[in-house]
Amino acid sequence: MNMTTEAVILGNGDYPSHPYPLNVLRQAPYVVCCDGAADEYIRHGFLPDAIIGDGDSLSSENREKLATIFHQIKDQETNDQTKAVRFLKAQGKRQITIIGGTGKREDHTLGNISLLMDYMQEGLQVRMITDYGIFIPSCDTQRFDAHPGQQVSIFNFGATGLQGEGLAYPLSDFNNWWQGTLNEATGEEFCIHATGKYLVFINF
Amino acid sequence: MNMTTEAVILGNGDYPSHPYPLNVLRQAPYVVCCDGAADEYIRHGFLPDAIIGDGDSLSSENREKLATIFHQIKDQETNDQTKAVRFLKAQGKRQITIIGGTGKREDHTLGNISLLMDYMQEGLQVRMITDYGIFIPSCDTQRFDAHPGQQVSIFNFGATGLQGEGLAYPLSDFNNWWQGTLNEATGEEFCIHATGKYLVFINF
Numbered sequence: 001m002n003m004t005t006e007a008v009i010l011g012n013g014d015y016p017s018h019p020y021p022l023n024v025l026r027q028a029p030y031v032v033c034c035d036g037a038a039d040e041y042i043r044h045g046f047l048p049d050a051i052i053g054d055g056d057s058l059s060s061e062n063r064e065k066l067a068t069i070f071h072q073i074k075d076q077e078t079n080d081q082t083k084a085v086r087f088l089k090a091q092g093k094r095q096i097t098i099i100g101g102t103g104k105r106e107d108h109t110l111g112n113i114s115l116l117m118d119y120m121q122e123g124l125q126v127r128m129i130t131d132y133g134i135f136i137p138s139c140d141t142q143r144f145d146a147h148p149g150q151q152v153s154i155f156n157f158g159a160t161g162l163q164g165e166g167l168a169y170p171l172s173d174f175n176n177w178w179q180g181t182l183n184e185a186t187g188e189e190f191c192i193h194a195t196g197k198y199l200v201f202i203n204f
Numbered sequence: 205m206n207m208t209t210e211a212v213i214l215g216n217g218d219y220p221s222h223p224y225p226l227n228v229l230r231q232a233p234y235v236v237c238c239d240g241a242a243d244e245y246i247r248h249g250f251l252p253d254a255i256i257g258d259g260d261s262l263s264s265e266n267r268e269k270l271a272t273i274f275h276q277i278k279d280q281e282t283n284d285q286t287k288a289v290r291f292l293k294a295q296g297k298r299q300i301t302i303i304g305g306t307g308k309r310e311d312h313t314l315g316n317i318s319l320l321m322d323y324m325q326e327g328l329q330v331r332m333i334t335d336y337g338i339f340i341p342s343c344d345t346q347r348f349d350a351h352p353g354q355q356v357s358i359f360n361f362g363a364t365g366l367q368g369e370g371l372a373y374p375l376s377d378f379n380n381w382w383q384g385t386l387n388e389a390t391g392e393e394f395c396i397h398a399t400g401k402y403l404v405f406i407n408f
Binding site: 076079102103104105106107108109110111112113114115117118130132133135151153155169176177178181182201203 | 336
Protein backbone atom coordinates (compact mmCIF):
# COMPACT_ATOMS: atom_id res chain seq x y z
CA MET A 1 0.00 0.00 0.00
CA ASN A 2 2.94 2.29 0.60
CA MET A 3 4.09 4.39 -2.28
CA THR A 4 6.55 7.23 -2.61
CA THR A 5 4.74 10.32 -3.75
CA GLU A 6 6.62 12.35 -6.33
CA ALA A 7 3.91 14.97 -6.53
CA VAL A 8 0.55 15.89 -5.04
CA ILE A 9 -2.32 17.29 -7.03
CA LEU A 10 -4.64 19.45 -4.97
CA GLY A 11 -8.06 19.29 -6.59
CA ASN A 12 -11.04 21.60 -6.60
CA GLY A 13 -13.14 19.51 -4.18
CA ASP A 14 -13.19 19.95 -0.42
CA TYR A 15 -9.91 21.10 1.11
CA PRO A 16 -8.70 18.23 3.33
CA SER A 17 -9.40 18.32 7.06
CA HIS A 18 -8.19 14.85 8.14
CA PRO A 19 -4.57 14.74 9.46
CA TYR A 20 -3.58 11.98 6.99
CA PRO A 21 -4.11 13.92 3.73
CA LEU A 22 -2.98 17.14 5.43
CA ASN A 23 0.30 15.44 6.31
CA VAL A 24 0.82 14.07 2.81
CA LEU A 25 0.16 17.54 1.43
CA ARG A 26 2.59 19.13 3.89
CA GLN A 27 5.38 16.67 3.05
CA ALA A 28 4.85 16.67 -0.71
CA PRO A 29 8.02 17.36 -2.70
CA TYR A 30 5.97 19.04 -5.44
CA VAL A 31 2.41 20.39 -5.40
CA VAL A 32 0.21 21.19 -8.40
CA CYS A 33 -3.06 22.98 -7.68
CA CYS A 34 -6.08 22.67 -9.95
CA ASP A 35 -7.14 26.20 -10.74
CA GLY A 36 -9.09 27.70 -7.78
CA ALA A 37 -7.67 25.11 -5.37
CA ALA A 38 -4.56 27.31 -5.41
CA ASP A 39 -6.55 30.07 -3.67
CA GLU A 40 -7.38 27.68 -0.82
CA TYR A 41 -3.83 26.35 -0.63
CA ILE A 42 -2.38 29.85 -0.46
CA ARG A 43 -4.99 30.85 2.14
CA HIS A 44 -3.63 27.98 4.26
CA GLY A 45 -0.16 29.53 4.09
CA PHE A 46 1.47 27.49 1.30
CA LEU A 47 2.73 28.20 -2.19
CA PRO A 48 2.14 25.68 -5.01
CA ASP A 49 4.86 24.68 -7.45
CA ALA A 50 2.42 24.97 -10.33
CA ILE A 51 -1.21 25.87 -11.03
CA ILE A 52 -3.02 24.10 -13.86
CA GLY A 53 -6.40 24.78 -15.37
CA ASP A 54 -8.44 26.96 -17.60
CA GLY A 55 -8.29 29.78 -15.07
CA ASP A 56 -12.02 30.16 -14.55
CA SER A 57 -11.95 29.60 -10.79
CA LEU A 58 -8.57 31.10 -9.78
CA SER A 59 -8.81 34.56 -8.20
CA SER A 60 -7.61 37.36 -10.44
CA GLU A 61 -5.24 38.45 -7.66
CA ASN A 62 -3.42 35.09 -7.54
CA ARG A 63 -3.58 34.77 -11.28
CA GLU A 64 -1.62 37.96 -11.63
CA LYS A 65 0.73 37.39 -8.70
CA LEU A 66 1.54 33.80 -9.70
CA ALA A 67 1.56 34.26 -13.46
CA THR A 68 4.95 32.50 -13.74
CA ILE A 69 3.65 29.23 -12.29
CA PHE A 70 0.16 29.36 -13.78
CA HIS A 71 -0.14 27.05 -16.79
CA GLN A 72 -3.37 27.83 -18.53
CA ILE A 73 -4.61 24.80 -20.45
CA LYS A 74 -7.88 25.24 -22.28
CA ASP A 75 -9.22 21.84 -23.27
CA GLN A 76 -12.91 20.98 -23.11
CA GLU A 77 -12.15 17.26 -23.47
CA THR A 78 -10.50 16.82 -20.07
CA ASN A 79 -10.94 18.21 -16.59
CA ASP A 80 -8.39 20.07 -14.46
CA GLN A 81 -7.38 16.92 -12.57
CA THR A 82 -6.39 15.17 -15.79
CA LYS A 83 -4.60 18.28 -17.04
CA ALA A 84 -2.52 18.24 -13.84
CA VAL A 85 -1.76 14.51 -14.24
CA ARG A 86 -0.57 15.06 -17.81
CA PHE A 87 1.51 18.05 -16.75
CA LEU A 88 3.28 15.85 -14.17
CA LYS A 89 3.62 12.94 -16.58
CA ALA A 90 5.40 15.26 -19.04
CA GLN A 91 7.94 15.94 -16.27
CA GLY A 92 8.49 12.21 -15.80
CA LYS A 93 6.58 12.08 -12.50
CA ARG A 94 4.60 8.84 -12.28
CA GLN A 95 3.81 8.38 -8.58
CA ILE A 96 1.12 10.89 -7.87
CA THR A 97 -1.30 11.46 -4.99
CA ILE A 98 -4.52 13.37 -5.51
CA ILE A 99 -5.96 15.25 -2.55
CA GLY A 100 -9.13 17.36 -2.62
CA GLY A 101 -10.57 15.26 -5.46
CA THR A 102 -13.91 14.64 -3.74
CA GLY A 103 -16.55 16.68 -1.95
CA LYS A 104 -18.64 19.42 -3.50
CA ARG A 105 -20.39 18.43 -6.78
CA GLU A 106 -21.01 14.68 -6.82
CA ASP A 107 -20.66 14.41 -10.61
CA HIS A 108 -17.14 15.82 -10.29
CA THR A 109 -16.43 13.39 -7.46
CA LEU A 110 -17.56 10.43 -9.58
CA GLY A 111 -15.59 11.67 -12.58
CA ASN A 112 -12.41 12.28 -10.60
CA ILE A 113 -12.54 8.86 -8.91
CA SER A 114 -13.14 6.98 -12.15
CA LEU A 115 -10.28 8.78 -13.89
CA LEU A 116 -7.86 6.96 -11.57
CA MET A 117 -8.55 3.85 -13.67
CA ASP A 118 -7.54 5.69 -16.85
CA TYR A 119 -4.31 6.97 -15.30
CA MET A 120 -3.42 3.38 -14.31
CA GLN A 121 -4.04 2.36 -17.91
CA GLU A 122 -1.46 4.97 -18.96
CA GLY A 123 1.15 3.35 -16.72
CA LEU A 124 0.94 5.91 -13.91
CA GLN A 125 0.55 5.16 -10.20
CA VAL A 126 -2.07 7.66 -9.12
CA ARG A 127 -3.91 7.34 -5.81
CA MET A 128 -6.48 9.52 -4.18
CA ILE A 129 -6.47 10.32 -0.48
CA THR A 130 -9.68 11.78 0.94
CA ASP A 131 -10.77 12.70 4.47
CA TYR A 132 -12.05 9.14 4.86
CA GLY A 133 -9.61 6.84 3.15
CA ILE A 134 -7.51 5.94 0.12
CA PHE A 135 -8.61 4.96 -3.38
CA ILE A 136 -6.14 2.57 -5.02
CA PRO A 137 -6.74 1.68 -8.69
CA SER A 138 -5.73 -1.94 -9.07
CA CYS A 139 -5.26 -4.63 -11.68
CA ASP A 140 -5.04 -8.42 -11.47
CA THR A 141 -3.90 -9.98 -8.18
CA GLN A 142 -2.73 -7.46 -5.58
CA ARG A 143 -1.89 -7.41 -1.88
CA PHE A 144 -2.78 -4.56 0.49
CA ASP A 145 -1.70 -3.63 4.02
CA ALA A 146 -4.49 -3.23 6.55
CA HIS A 147 -5.33 -3.60 10.19
CA PRO A 148 -7.85 -6.09 11.55
CA GLY A 149 -11.39 -4.72 11.18
CA GLN A 150 -10.35 -2.00 8.72
CA GLN A 151 -13.20 -1.30 6.32
CA VAL A 152 -12.62 -1.95 2.64
CA SER A 153 -14.78 -1.39 -0.45
CA ILE A 154 -14.07 -2.85 -3.88
CA PHE A 155 -15.50 -1.34 -7.08
CA ASN A 156 -15.30 -3.54 -10.13
CA PHE A 157 -14.17 -2.04 -13.43
CA GLY A 158 -14.55 -5.13 -15.58
CA ALA A 159 -12.41 -7.57 -13.60
CA THR A 160 -13.34 -11.25 -13.61
CA GLY A 161 -12.63 -14.04 -11.18
CA LEU A 162 -12.63 -11.64 -8.20
CA GLN A 163 -11.72 -13.45 -5.01
CA GLY A 164 -10.65 -12.10 -1.66
CA GLU A 165 -8.19 -13.44 0.90
CA GLY A 166 -8.14 -11.87 4.35
CA LEU A 167 -11.51 -10.17 3.86
CA ALA A 168 -14.60 -10.80 5.99
CA TYR A 169 -17.06 -11.24 3.11
CA PRO A 170 -16.59 -13.11 -0.18
CA LEU A 171 -16.07 -11.22 -3.43
CA SER A 172 -17.69 -11.94 -6.76
CA ASP A 173 -17.69 -10.34 -10.20
CA PHE A 174 -19.83 -7.41 -9.02
CA ASN A 175 -21.93 -5.55 -11.54
CA ASN A 176 -23.12 -2.70 -9.37
CA TRP A 177 -20.97 -0.27 -7.42
CA TRP A 178 -22.54 -0.94 -4.03
CA GLN A 179 -22.07 -4.71 -4.11
CA GLY A 180 -18.43 -4.64 -3.06
CA THR A 181 -18.81 -1.99 -0.36
CA LEU A 182 -18.63 -2.49 3.41
CA ASN A 183 -16.21 -5.39 3.45
CA GLU A 184 -13.43 -5.52 6.05
CA ALA A 185 -9.93 -6.83 6.55
CA THR A 186 -9.55 -9.71 8.98
CA GLY A 187 -5.80 -9.29 9.56
CA GLU A 188 -2.69 -7.23 8.81
CA GLU A 189 -3.11 -7.59 5.07
CA PHE A 190 -5.54 -8.77 2.46
CA CYS A 191 -5.20 -9.95 -1.09
CA ILE A 192 -7.51 -9.61 -4.07
CA HIS A 193 -7.24 -12.19 -6.83
CA ALA A 194 -8.67 -11.12 -10.18
CA THR A 195 -8.06 -10.66 -13.85
CA GLY A 196 -8.62 -7.09 -14.91
CA LYS A 197 -9.25 -3.73 -13.30
CA TYR A 198 -10.90 -2.83 -10.01
CA LEU A 199 -10.73 0.04 -7.53
CA VAL A 200 -10.05 -0.47 -3.83
CA PHE A 201 -11.12 2.02 -1.16
CA ILE A 202 -9.50 1.51 2.23
CA ASN A 203 -11.16 3.46 5.01
CA PHE A 204 -8.75 4.94 7.60
CA MET B 205 -38.38 16.25 -13.94
CA ASN B 206 -41.14 17.08 -11.48
CA MET B 207 -42.30 14.31 -9.24
CA THR B 208 -44.61 14.20 -6.23
CA THR B 209 -42.66 12.97 -3.25
CA GLU B 210 -44.57 10.56 -1.05
CA ALA B 211 -41.71 10.21 1.39
CA VAL B 212 -38.21 11.49 2.05
CA ILE B 213 -35.38 9.31 3.30
CA LEU B 214 -32.79 11.25 5.26
CA GLY B 215 -29.50 9.39 4.91
CA ASN B 216 -26.38 9.23 7.01
CA GLY B 217 -24.27 11.46 4.75
CA ASP B 218 -23.93 15.21 5.13
CA TYR B 219 -27.02 16.98 6.47
CA PRO B 220 -28.28 19.24 3.65
CA SER B 221 -27.33 22.91 3.62
CA HIS B 222 -28.69 24.01 0.22
CA PRO B 223 -32.22 25.58 0.32
CA TYR B 224 -33.55 23.15 -2.32
CA PRO B 225 -33.10 19.88 -0.37
CA LEU B 226 -33.90 21.69 2.89
CA ASN B 227 -37.23 22.77 1.40
CA VAL B 228 -38.07 19.29 0.12
CA LEU B 229 -37.27 17.92 3.57
CA ARG B 230 -39.41 20.58 5.27
CA GLN B 231 -42.41 19.88 3.02
CA ALA B 232 -42.13 16.10 3.04
CA PRO B 233 -45.38 14.34 3.97
CA TYR B 234 -43.41 11.49 5.56
CA VAL B 235 -39.77 11.30 6.67
CA VAL B 236 -37.73 8.18 7.39
CA CYS B 237 -34.31 8.70 8.94
CA CYS B 238 -31.47 6.23 8.47
CA ASP B 239 -30.22 5.42 11.93
CA GLY B 240 -27.99 8.25 13.25
CA ALA B 241 -29.40 10.72 10.71
CA ALA B 242 -32.35 10.92 13.14
CA ASP B 243 -30.08 12.56 15.72
CA GLU B 244 -29.21 15.32 13.23
CA TYR B 245 -32.82 15.73 12.13
CA ILE B 246 -34.03 16.04 15.73
CA ARG B 247 -31.19 18.47 16.49
CA HIS B 248 -32.59 20.63 13.68
CA GLY B 249 -35.97 20.73 15.45
CA PHE B 250 -37.91 18.03 13.58
CA LEU B 251 -39.32 14.64 14.44
CA PRO B 252 -39.12 11.76 11.94
CA ASP B 253 -42.06 9.48 11.16
CA ALA B 254 -39.80 6.46 11.33
CA ILE B 255 -36.16 5.52 12.00
CA ILE B 256 -34.68 2.55 10.17
CA GLY B 257 -31.36 0.83 10.65
CA ASP B 258 -29.34 -1.51 12.75
CA GLY B 259 -29.13 1.07 15.51
CA ASP B 260 -25.36 1.34 15.63
CA SER B 261 -25.20 5.09 15.01
CA LEU B 262 -28.40 6.35 16.70
CA SER B 263 -27.81 7.95 20.11
CA SER B 264 -28.98 5.82 23.03
CA GLU B 265 -31.07 8.78 24.22
CA ASN B 266 -33.11 8.98 20.99
CA ARG B 267 -33.21 5.23 20.71
CA GLU B 268 -34.98 5.07 24.05
CA LYS B 269 -37.17 8.14 23.57
CA LEU B 270 -38.28 7.15 20.07
CA ALA B 271 -38.53 3.40 20.59
CA THR B 272 -42.04 3.32 19.07
CA ILE B 273 -40.87 4.64 15.70
CA PHE B 274 -37.47 2.91 15.64
CA HIS B 275 -37.54 -0.14 13.37
CA GLN B 276 -34.37 -2.08 13.95
CA ILE B 277 -33.46 -4.12 10.88
CA LYS B 278 -30.29 -6.16 11.14
CA ASP B 279 -29.25 -7.29 7.68
CA GLN B 280 -25.62 -7.37 6.57
CA GLU B 281 -26.67 -7.73 2.93
CA THR B 282 -28.14 -4.25 2.52
CA ASN B 283 -27.36 -0.78 3.82
CA ASP B 284 -29.64 1.54 5.81
CA GLN B 285 -30.74 3.45 2.71
CA THR B 286 -32.06 0.27 1.07
CA LYS B 287 -33.71 -0.81 4.32
CA ALA B 288 -35.56 2.52 4.36
CA VAL B 289 -36.60 2.13 0.70
CA ARG B 290 -37.99 -1.35 1.38
CA PHE B 291 -39.79 -0.11 4.48
CA LEU B 292 -41.53 2.56 2.37
CA LYS B 293 -42.21 0.13 -0.48
CA ALA B 294 -43.99 -2.16 2.00
CA GLN B 295 -46.30 0.78 2.79
CA GLY B 296 -47.06 1.24 -0.89
CA LYS B 297 -44.95 4.40 -1.19
CA ARG B 298 -43.19 4.44 -4.57
CA GLN B 299 -42.18 8.06 -5.15
CA ILE B 300 -39.29 8.63 -2.84
CA THR B 301 -36.66 11.34 -2.49
CA ILE B 302 -33.35 10.63 -0.78
CA ILE B 303 -31.60 13.52 0.95
CA GLY B 304 -28.30 13.25 2.85
CA GLY B 305 -27.20 10.30 0.71
CA THR B 306 -23.80 11.77 -0.16
CA GLY B 307 -20.92 13.41 1.67
CA LYS B 308 -18.77 11.76 4.31
CA ARG B 309 -17.29 8.36 3.25
CA GLU B 310 -16.94 8.22 -0.54
CA ASP B 311 -17.55 4.47 -0.71
CA HIS B 312 -20.95 5.04 0.92
CA THR B 313 -21.63 7.89 -1.51
CA LEU B 314 -20.83 5.65 -4.51
CA GLY B 315 -22.91 2.82 -3.08
CA ASN B 316 -25.91 5.01 -2.30
CA ILE B 317 -25.90 6.63 -5.74
CA SER B 318 -25.64 3.33 -7.61
CA LEU B 319 -28.48 1.81 -5.59
CA LEU B 320 -30.86 4.27 -7.29
CA MET B 321 -30.53 2.08 -10.39
CA ASP B 322 -31.62 -1.00 -8.44
CA TYR B 323 -34.65 0.79 -6.99
CA MET B 324 -35.72 1.79 -10.51
CA GLN B 325 -35.39 -1.86 -11.52
CA GLU B 326 -37.85 -2.69 -8.72
CA GLY B 327 -40.42 -0.30 -10.20
CA LEU B 328 -39.85 2.53 -7.72
CA GLN B 329 -39.27 6.17 -8.55
CA VAL B 330 -36.41 7.12 -6.26
CA ARG B 331 -34.39 10.29 -6.75
CA MET B 332 -31.58 11.78 -4.77
CA ILE B 333 -31.28 15.47 -4.03
CA THR B 334 -27.90 16.70 -2.82
CA ASP B 335 -26.51 20.15 -2.03
CA TYR B 336 -25.45 20.41 -5.68
CA GLY B 337 -28.16 18.83 -7.78
CA ILE B 338 -30.50 15.93 -8.48
CA PHE B 339 -29.72 12.36 -9.47
CA ILE B 340 -32.43 10.86 -11.67
CA PRO B 341 -32.15 7.15 -12.53
CA SER B 342 -33.42 6.80 -16.08
CA CYS B 343 -34.22 4.19 -18.69
CA ASP B 344 -34.70 4.37 -22.45
CA THR B 345 -35.71 7.70 -23.98
CA GLN B 346 -36.55 10.41 -21.44
CA ARG B 347 -37.15 14.15 -21.41
CA PHE B 348 -35.90 16.51 -18.66
CA ASP B 349 -36.68 20.10 -17.72
CA ALA B 350 -33.71 22.44 -17.54
CA HIS B 351 -32.65 26.02 -18.04
CA PRO B 352 -30.20 27.18 -20.71
CA GLY B 353 -26.64 26.57 -19.56
CA GLN B 354 -27.65 24.23 -16.74
CA GLN B 355 -24.91 21.65 -16.18
CA VAL B 356 -25.78 18.02 -16.74
CA SER B 357 -23.80 14.79 -16.28
CA ILE B 358 -24.82 11.40 -17.62
CA PHE B 359 -23.52 8.12 -16.17
CA ASN B 360 -24.05 5.07 -18.29
CA PHE B 361 -25.31 1.87 -16.66
CA GLY B 362 -25.28 -0.34 -19.73
CA ALA B 363 -27.45 1.75 -22.06
CA THR B 364 -26.77 1.64 -25.78
CA GLY B 365 -27.50 4.08 -28.56
CA LEU B 366 -27.14 7.07 -26.22
CA GLN B 367 -27.96 10.31 -28.02
CA GLY B 368 -28.72 13.75 -26.66
CA GLU B 369 -31.08 16.45 -27.87
CA GLY B 370 -30.80 19.92 -26.36
CA LEU B 371 -27.36 19.21 -24.88
CA ALA B 372 -24.18 21.13 -25.75
CA TYR B 373 -21.95 18.07 -26.30
CA PRO B 374 -22.76 14.81 -28.08
CA LEU B 375 -23.37 11.61 -26.10
CA SER B 376 -22.03 8.16 -26.89
CA ASP B 377 -22.15 4.75 -25.23
CA PHE B 378 -19.74 5.83 -22.49
CA ASN B 379 -17.68 3.19 -20.71
CA ASN B 380 -16.17 5.31 -17.98
CA TRP B 381 -18.03 7.44 -15.44
CA TRP B 382 -16.28 10.70 -16.29
CA GLN B 383 -17.00 10.60 -20.01
CA GLY B 384 -20.56 11.91 -19.70
CA THR B 385 -19.83 14.60 -17.14
CA LEU B 386 -19.78 18.37 -17.68
CA ASN B 387 -22.38 18.55 -20.43
CA GLU B 388 -24.99 21.32 -20.40
CA ALA B 389 -28.53 22.04 -21.50
CA THR B 390 -28.93 24.45 -24.37
CA GLY B 391 -32.59 25.30 -23.72
CA GLU B 392 -35.61 24.77 -21.46
CA GLU B 393 -35.46 21.01 -21.77
CA PHE B 394 -33.30 18.23 -23.06
CA CYS B 395 -33.95 14.70 -24.18
CA ILE B 396 -31.84 11.57 -23.93
CA HIS B 397 -32.47 8.80 -26.44
CA ALA B 398 -31.19 5.39 -25.41
CA THR B 399 -32.00 1.76 -24.85
CA GLY B 400 -31.27 0.71 -21.30
CA LYS B 401 -30.31 2.32 -18.02
CA TYR B 402 -28.40 5.50 -17.28
CA LEU B 403 -28.20 8.03 -14.46
CA VAL B 404 -28.68 11.75 -14.98
CA PHE B 405 -27.26 14.38 -12.62
CA ILE B 406 -28.68 17.86 -13.08
CA ASN B 407 -26.71 20.55 -11.30
CA PHE B 408 -28.83 23.32 -9.68
